[in-house]
Amino acid sequence: MADYKFHILVCGGTGCQSSNSHEIMEALKQNVADAGMAEDCKVLMTGCFGFCEQGPIVKMLPDNTFYTSVKPEDAAEIVAEHIVKGRKVQRLLYVDPENEEHVSDAKHMEFYKKQMRIALRNCGFIDPENIDEYIARDGYAALAKCLTEMTPEEVIEEMKKSGLRGRGGAGFPTGLKWQFARGYKSDVKYVVCNADEGDPGAFMDRSILEGDPNSVIEAMAICGYAIGAKYGRVYIRAEYPLAIDRLSIAINQAREYGLLGDNILGTDFCFDIELMFGAGAFVCGEETALIHSMEGQRGEPTTKPPFPAESGFWNQPTNVNNVETWANVPVIFLKGADWFRSIGTEKSPGTKVFALAGKINNVGLIEVPMGTTLREVIYEIGGGIKNGKKFKAVQTGGPSGGCLTEKDLDTPIDFDNLVAKGSMMGSGGMIVMDEDDCMPAVAKFYLEFTQEESCGKCTPCRVGTTRLSELLTDITNGKGTLQHLEELKRLSEVIRDTALCGLGQTAPNPVLSTLRTFEDEYIAHVTEKTCPAGKCQALLKYEIIADACKGCTLCARNCPVGAISGTVKNPHVIDQSKCIKCGVCMNNCRFNAIVRH
Amino acid sequence: MVKIKSLEELKRIKEQAQNSVSLRVKGDNIENMIQIRVAMATCGIASGAREVMNEFVEALGEEKIDNAVVTQTGCMGYCYAEPTIELTMPGKDPIIYGYVDKAKVHEIIDKTIKHGELIDGIINSQHKTIE
Ligand SMILES: Cc1cc2nc3c(=O)[nH]c(=O)nc-3n(C[C@H](O)[C@H](O)[C@H](O)COP(=O)(O)O)c2cc1C
Ligand code: SF4
Ligand code: SF4
Ligand code: SF4
Ligand code: FES
Numbered sequence: 001m002a003d004y005k006f007h008i009l010v011c012g013g014t015g016c017q018s019s020n021s022h023e024i025m026e027a028l029k030q031n032v033a034d035a036g037m038a039e040d041c042k043v044l045m046t047g048c049f050g051f052c053e054q055g056p057i058v059k060m061l062p063d064n065t066f067y068t069s070v071k072p073e074d075a076a077e078i079v080a081e082h083i084v085k086g087r088k089v090q091r092l093l094y095v096d097p098e099n100e101e102h103v104s105d106a107k108h109m110e111f112y113k114k115q116m117r118i119a120l121r122n123c124g125f126i127d128p129e130n131i132d133e134y135i136a137r138d139g140y141a142a143l144a145k146c147l148t149e150m151t152p153e154e155v156i157e158e159m160k161k162s163g164l165r166g167r168g169g170a171g172f173p174t175g176l177k178w179q180f181a182r183g184y185k186s187d188v189k190y191v192v193c194n195a196d197e198g199d200p201g202a203f204m205d206r207s208i209l210e211g212d213p214n215s216v217i218e219a220m221a222i223c224g225y226a227i228g229a230k231y232g233r234v235y236i237r238a239e240y241p242l243a244i245d246r247l248s249i250a251i252n253q254a255r256e257y258g259l260l261g262d263n264i265l266g267t268d269f270c271f272d273i274e275l276m277f278g279a280g281a282f283v284c285g286e287e288t289a290l291i292h293s294m295e296g297q298r299g300e301p302t303t304k305p306p307f308p309a310e311s312g313f314w315n316q317p318t319n320v321n322n323v324e325t326w327a328n329v330p331v332i333f334l335k336g337a338d339w340f341r342s343i344g345t346e347k348s349p350g351t352k353v354f355a356l357a358g359k360i361n362n363v364g365l366i367e368v369p370m371g372t373t374l375r376e377v378i379y380e381i382g383g384g385i386k387n388g389k390k391f392k393a394v395q396t397g398g399p400s401g402g403c404l405t406e407k408d409l410d411t412p413i414d415f416d417n418l419v420a421k422g423s424m425m426g427s428g429g430m431i432v433m434d435e436d437d438c439m440p441a442v443a444k445f446y447l448e449f450t451q452e453e454s455c456g457k458c459t460p461c462r463v464g465t466t467r468l469s470e471l472l473t474d475i476t477n478g479k480g481t482l483q484h485l486e487e488l489k490r491l492s493e494v495i496r497d498t499a500l501c502g503l504g505q506t507a508p509n510p511v512l513s514t515l516r517t518f519e520d521e522y523i524a525h526v527t528e529k530t531c532p533a534g535k536c537q538a539l540l541k542y543e544i545i546a547d548a549c550k551g552c553t554l555c556a557r558n559c560p561v562g563a564i565s566g567t568v569k570n571p572h573v574i575d576q577s578k579c580i581k582c583g584v585c586m587n588n589c590r591f592n593a594i595v596r597h
Numbered sequence: 598m599v600k601i602k603s604l605e606e607l608k609r610i611k612e613q614a615q616n617s618v619s620l621r622v623k624g625d626n627i628e629n630m631i632q633i634r635v636a637m638a639t640c641g642i643a644s645g646a647r648e649v650m651n652e653f654v655e656a657l658g659e660e661k662i663d664n665a666v667v668t669q670t671g672c673m674g675y676c677y678a679e680p681t682i683e684l685t686m687p688g689k690d691p692i693i694y695g696y697v698d699k700a701k702v703h704e705i706i707d708k709t710i711k712h713g714e715l716i717d718g719i720i721n722s723q724h725k726t727i728e
Binding site for chain 1: 598611637
């Protein structure tokens, strides 16, 4: 077999696939074949590279050139220039916004400099549909080590020593959880992977499953060995078709190699994994609801205890971990608990994957050591706020979390610091807001989400989130009073203290945290009936400044509801009772005579 | 696929598969790699550049020099001296060797790559690599 001299990696993450990365790959293959270089140059598809903002991404090896925003039409030039003539296609290189220089190697991009990839180590590096590539990267060596050199107790000890904490939200120590599951005696136990990922804007788990499904499979088998379980289940939402595909392929390949099934690696350990599909309800990510849903019942939570470790799936001891938690496990055994502990902070070792979204220049998937500050994430990796606007807040922890502001930017990110600042880690969604975002409206957005997703089992959450979102609707419509604010606070506290599951208990967080840090904004909405960010339509008022108006009549002719009157060369006026606040007049006036406030 | 029944068998599969990703591992660390670029325009190919390229790949493999990558480039403008190669040792300026044949490939590997000795046949040491 002749060795390939070039590899072309095409991003097959969901973002890039939706911008035609499949066609790009086909076009590249065609051009490589036409150039007579099919023997020299291998074209393959990988998982997400993380820099989705610049996608579709194509990476050339061995010279590590990173092409951005590639279109199928670019394939011919990439092959003719880069592969055949050894010249980089300048126009497809990333341009550093600071100094406008072309950067060809990802290592030199601000976006990647501070990142460290553990959970994402293989994403954008291997072909996720080929188990051999995973094995080439030491895949299944951790499982082999556990099965042949360590007792289950030693495996659990190593996990405990590593200090790994669950990445699904709460940050519970993984080794301890395994120990509990091992402690309950039963012939039948289950290992469950929580791949429900329902937090709006989050796609960490999806990307891991799409880019490196074998890391999750291997980790689940290690856990099976440690706790004494033969059965694995991945609970994944049906709306992740690509992740389901890649995971199914990986499970089949692992079975063919005998890395799943009976007598794995010639030992007497047996373990296999099945997929179970969820309908995409946020509450089904909560572990007890998830287990009920797996049993074919309504996806409703029940009180803990009993914890799943004692009585979970079919009332058997069950260990549930999150996708990203799993992805960390094999590396811990390959490189050792001490190595893992040396990364991140003392109480939160390792890294965390975040999905950066909102008003930020570099939208994408990032992985940083715990202890990195929000400022580094937003300004260095994220490239700062879009369109040079001013940073206002960042929501971490999704609908269960809270807003952090300017004063929190230098806080090192870890589980405990985020909680101390009134937010939480959550699963890793990070939504950045700028000066144009209205905080009561942000709170309303999250409350509408949780109200919609509440399973309805308990009153504080079912009725409480509805009332909270009604109060917020009043406030953003200019119908709020100071009493509304009192009521928001009181009700939030009641829900937090009395709801049955985490969904309800944390639902008020966005309200409480925005009320705390942006109280002025709430007060402006209810007392002056204005929206300082200029977002709440009902509170906006368009007015013509008589002195500046030249009487050109343009606005009157364009107003969709005929709210503007006036005669040629005389100042015009807006009839506030008719105006629907569409903003057309202000955008069109050439004399800046119309203001919004 | 045959079932993997022991740690040794897993290691064997790993070794076989290693080739498929080693190019990417090198690429991740390209700044510290020895880069050999063979000029493969019409003039180069006509004078045997493809054979030279294959010889480099094989010889480096045999010598177990795994911190080197071999790629191709277009015409470098030294058509009179084809086949030509551009050799870049980490942290050094690229040098160009002309009239490279199979024997020369081995000489370059033995002397320049292994011991940093320059040998006859350098046609331009002030060369700027094309990006
Ligand atoms: C409303 C709600 C939604 C949740 N959604 C998810 C989810 O989508 N994925 C996840 O892994 N954990 C989710 N969790 C946390 C799980 O209940 C559980 O703690 C986690 O899967 C345990 O895995 P870990 O220890 O590896 O983090 C959710 C919890 C709540 C209360
Ligand atoms: S808190 Fe909400 S989601 Fe949880 S059980 Fe109660 S109603 Fe259902
Ligand atoms: S478009 Fe501007 S200048 Fe013209 S009439 Fe309207 S407000 Fe006056
Ligand atoms: S904002 Fe729209 S509706 Fe109101 S006056 Fe201007 S154009 Fe008319
Ligand atoms: S999907 Fe291609 S870089 Fe994220």
